[in-house]
Amino acid sequence: MSFTWSARATQALSATALSALLLASAMKHFRSPSFFYPVVPDYLCRNDDADADAAETAGASGTALAAAAPRNGPLAIMSREEWIAATGLLEAAAAVGLLIPATRKAAAAGTAAMFTTFLAGHIDALRRAYGPDGTPAERRVHTLRLPLQLPLVLWAWRLRK
Numbered sequence: 001m002s003f004t005w006s007a008r009a010t011q012a013l014s015a016t017a018l019s020a021l022l023l024a025s026a027m028k029h030f031r032s033p034s035f036f037y038p039v040v041p042d043y044l045c046r047n048d049d050a051d052a053d054a055a056e057t058a059g060a061s062g063t064a065l066a067a068a069a070p071r072n073g074p075l076a077i078m079s080r081e082e083w084i085a086a087t088g089l090l091e092a093a094a095a096v097g098l099l100i101p102a103t104r105k106a107a108a109a110g111t112a113a114m115f116t117t118f119l120a121g122h123i124d125a126l127r128r129a130y131g132p133d134g135t136p137a138e139r140r141v142h143t144l145r146l147p148l149q150l151p152l153v154l155w156a157w158r159l160r161k
Contacts, residue, residue, distance in 0.1 A: 015098045015108070015159050022095035022111070029088025036084045038128070038138070039121035039145075043073045045080045090114060098159065108159035115153045122146045 028035060078086065094114060097107025126146055129138035 011104075011159065011161070012101075014155070015104055018111070018155055018159065019095040019098040022091045022098070026088045026092035026095060029084050029091065033081060033084045036087075037080060038125040038142070039118070040080050040083045041121050041124040044075050044078070044083060046076045046078060048079060087114075087118075105160050108156050112153050112156035112160070115149060115156055119146075119149055119153075122149055 091114070094107055094111040097103045098111065100107075122142065122145060125138075126142040128134060129142040
């Protein structure tokens, strides 16, 4: 009896592989969140600790508080840790969605969009790595990490078919 490999089997295997990668990454978000700190852009992060420190040093003077507290941008709706946890949950949901044939197309499109959105964080991390506070190790890691995003986006996009 000969075995023929179909396009459907190839897609299922590819979806399973991407799902496994996403699930491993999702677990890493919760096991070692500090790994993801550099790829969460500062402009997305609410800085609660700095606000509390500024309030303590400002005392009763409201004007000193306004001057001392860091200004969060309009996108700073969560802390860095909350963003990492939220993206870990998104990756886990995408992993599950890719495994279910009925949801695979939507999950693949969402995963491609998610990976594309993550590019902003990788570009920001690369920018900071090459800034005055960046180290040679950070430069190496983020220089290698950024180009890996394109194959991930294309892999997820291709699973939509």
